[in-house]
């Protein structure tokens with residue numbers, strides 16, 4: 001294909017303009033092609049859809065009307081060809097589960113389907129697994145491998161949840177045999193539905209892919225000879241797309257959960273249908289909806305010319321495995337041609353410099369384009385995609401976009417063929433002779449094979465790994481060196497246990513992601529629920545932060561701080577295991593879908609809890625710890641809505657001070673950062689106080705610290721709310737759900753406290769102890785009987801006198817400066833001395 005060759009040459013020399021003749025020629029052929037290729041919807045030559053274990057034909061869902069044909073039909077292009085299998089029907093299917101999933105074929109011995117293929121070439125093959133229990137079979141206990149024409153596709157697979165596995169590979173024969181092979185005699189395999197259909201022409205091109213590695217960029221050939229397994233398919237900046245929305249019945253999911261720094265990205269959406277052109281992407285490569293949304297750099301509240309990357313981390317399971325990364329682009333953000341120049345990075349390696357979509361799409365805006373890259377997953381089993389402005393982009397037009405991402409694991413066929421032959425022989429032997437012992441022997445053999453194969457790796461892993469914990473040597477941390485090494489040794493958790501707890505880092509268990517990596521929900525052997533944070537190298541927070549977190553956390557136990565259950569440092573892994581917080585981040589309860597409209601009292605108690613935790617960090621026995629990243633997502637709630645501060649330690653060793661661009665980017669978009677930090681380049685405990693002030697406003701107003709979608713003056717919560725506070729009409733912007741619930745005095749106290757936290761200069765801000773005291777007081781004002789003659793006065797100048805009088809504050813607010821394991825309800829010490837001095841001097845500001 002001359003066009004794809006032309007593109008390859010462009011790809012190789014992105015700065016070299018195409019020659020005039022080539023241009024004219026292309027435009028001509030384009031015009032011709034667009035006439036010829038006027039596309040209708042895609043209809044594959046081979047289109048074999050099987051409803052396994054059922055004797056009826058059924059469609060998948062009400063919107064995906066493709067008919068899946070019963071596998072009991074004797075003649076036809078699909079047949080059961082060998083082995084023993086039975087049909088299984090779910091007697092109690094859940095009402096919203098598709099009919100297709102209410103039956104399954106169960107393979108009690110190695111058995112296969114044969115598919116007759118009409119056309120050689122790339123095919124898509126999908127397996128649907130939806131385990132259920134029937135007739136003594138519990139499909140969630142099935143364990144089996146799948147081989148296709150003798151090649152191992154999926155090994156030792158089992159699932160407890162609904163799973164769709166998709167593969168893309170060439171079929172160069174008239175028949176496709178799909179063999180389901182139970183791992184041992186007592187086991188079995190199953191499948192609910194299978195799709196085998198021809199891929200569109202040029203779906204996987206042999207030329208054009210680029211191998212990206214530490215050695216730079218190389219051309220990658222013969223891509224279509226590989227078996228590809230789809231791991232992620234992401235509609236960046238968009239919503240979930242279901243098979244009905246896609247030309248090839250694919251599912252695309254949103255990217256939000258993979259963004260390392262959500263505030264770096266901003267959605268772009270267009271209503272204009274993209275201009276598909278020959279030579280670029282087709283509707284079959286990705287549907288319109290993928291190209292009509294994107295993420296771009298979030299420049300709200302940032303200097304327009306600030307430069308930073310948007311980064312996504314996609315977990316792929318294991319490290320050092322080769323993947324095809326298909327990136328989709330469509331310039332829906334530029335107002336004219338050649339405005340946008342950006343760079344693309346994979347796992348931190350440059351993949352494409354100065355990408356100029358305008359020139360690649362023959363000077364048509366909103367024209368879909370895609371690139372194939374090949375990259376090895378990093379040591380922590382992730383593929384990291386970053387985009388950022390190019391050095392050549394003009395100062396005022398700094399931007400970068402991404403519309404879609406597909407990540408496919410590359411399965412090396414020749415390598416697999418050897419292994420699969422060996423295995424098949426053993427499996428056959430095992431099932432013919434039978435018996436437990438042989439089955440066990442097979443396992444041993446397989447294990448031995450696997451171990452042998454892995455042999456060369458450990459050296460690399462060891463060198464990439466980090467030496468066992470050295471005590472962090474920063475000046476402020478020197479007191480940490482007294483922490484005995486044994487103390488955190490005892491927190492060590494074997495990697496195998498972590499894998500078990502998280503079902504081998506099952507994507508469905510991801511509960512969050514951050515600068516450090518992914519967070520999974522897990523259950524340890526002793527049934528403790530935990531949150532497992534798995535680090536990704538190259539992320540903003542790396543090794544020193546990891547070690548700091550362990551050093552700091554192993555030392556600290558406090559009712560209002562999330563505690564560390566353990567950590568894992570095997571195999572170059574950096575994993576932290578925390579107590580699981582049932583109700584998740586505070587933010588989730590304040591606004592957005594499913595928020596719980598907490599009462600004012602609950603909110604005050606949560607703020608008090610968080611303040612207590614923070615106060616302990618600042619002044620407790622582990623003294624002098626600055627959190628540096630206080631925000632509503634770092635305050636977590638347990639099942640009883642008790643607030644606990646999370647993620648401290650990670651931020652204390654100055655994560656991104658050297659990344660100046662990020663720091664500037666951080667300012668506005670975070671909305672939590674101490675403005676004084678920019679003057680003095682130094683974070684103090686008063687920086688935490690500032691951030692906490694922003695959280696207080698978030699709690700009161702139920703909106704994000706920064707909301708780029710609002711009118712300019714409302715974007716930054718702290719600035720906006722303080723305008724209302726200073727006019728004395730803060731009540732006009734509170735969460736509507738709190739209307740009529742907050743007592744005037746309580747609100748006034750709360751507003752003043754937030755205002756003081758947000759003072760421009762750190763010295764003018766109260767200490768966390770003072771903040772805590774004030775919040776407790778706001779709670780008492782709320783709780784106090786309004787008819788009581790002793791209703792506290794709301795004159796703030798009188799507060800100091802009143803507050804120090806126990807009469808007014810009947811239960812003296814307790815401030816923990818001491819206890820480590822204490823619940824925070826124990827003996828208290830009120831530091832009356834300076835409690836309100838600052839508040840008083842600041843009055844009237």
Ligand SMILES: *[C@@H]1O[C@H](CO)[C@@H](O)[C@H](O)[C@H]1NC(C)=O
Nearest residue numbers: 055056057068069070073076
């Ligand atoms: C299902 O569809 C196949 C192919 O279209 C057809 O041959 C078969 O008769 C149908 N079976 C039933 C039960 O409708």
Ligand SMILES: *[C@@H]1O[C@H](CO)[C@@H](O)[C@H](O)[C@H]1NC(C)=O
Nearest residue numbers: 117118119120171172173174
């Ligand atoms: C597909 O390729 C195989 C081997 O290359 C060949 O034997 C077969 O005839 C081809 N089938 C079709 C339909 O072209």
Ligand SMILES: *[C@@H]1O[C@H](CO)[C@@H](O)[C@H](O)[C@H]1NC(C)=O
Nearest residue numbers: 206220221222223224225226
């Ligand atoms: C790529 O495929 C071509 C033709 O199919 C073959 O001649 C060549 O050896 C292959 N190259 C590699 C690196 O596998």
Ligand SMILES: *[C@@H]1O[C@H](CO)[C@@H](O)[C@H](O)[C@H]1NC(C)=O
Nearest residue numbers: 063239240241242244245289
């Ligand atoms: C996707 O398909 C569903 C029907 O299943 C439809 O309701 C929805 O609007 C479609 N989404 C888009 C973006 O076209």
Ligand SMILES: *[C@@H]1O[C@H](CO)[C@@H](O)[C@H](O)[C@H]1NC(C)=O
Nearest residue numbers: 307308309345348386388661
């Ligand atoms: C973006 O990330 C790459 C790779 O990690 C890095 O080399 C580059 O400097 C970053 N660019 C910006 C503007 O932060």
